[in-house]
Amino acid sequence: MHAAQEAWLILRSLLALAVVVLVAFIVLRMGLPWLLRHRMGQRTRHLHVEEFYPLDRNHRLYLVRWDQTWLLLGTSPDRVQVLFVRPETSGPSFEAALEQVASSGFQKEE
Secondary structure, eight states, X not given: OOHHHHHHHHXXXXXXXXXXXXXXXXXXXXXXXXXXXXXXXXXXXXXXXXXXXXXXXXXXXXXXXXXXXXXXXXXXXXXXXXXXXXXXXXXXXXXHHHHHHHXXXXXOOO
C-alpha cells in the first residue's frame, strides 16, 4: 500500500466514525426521550410528594398533593396514617399544615 492509499483509508475511517458518533448523539438526545414519552403514554402524574420532614429515624411527615387534594401523612415502619386532608385552593405551606394539625389537638401515639 502506498502512503496516499493509507491516508485515504484513515480519512474514510475517521469520517465513518464521525457519522456514527453524530447519529448516536442525535438518537440519544432526541429519539430516546421521545420514545420514553410515547411508551409511557404521556400519562400525567396525579401524586406529588411536595415535602417531607423526618421526625426521628423511623418516623416522617409527608405533605402530598393528590389531584386537587393536599394530604399530611405520618409514617412509621409499620403503618401510614392520614393526619390532615385539605382540598386544593391555594396550596398550603408545610408549616401551615403542621400548625393546623397541632392546633386541632393531634397527640403523638406512644
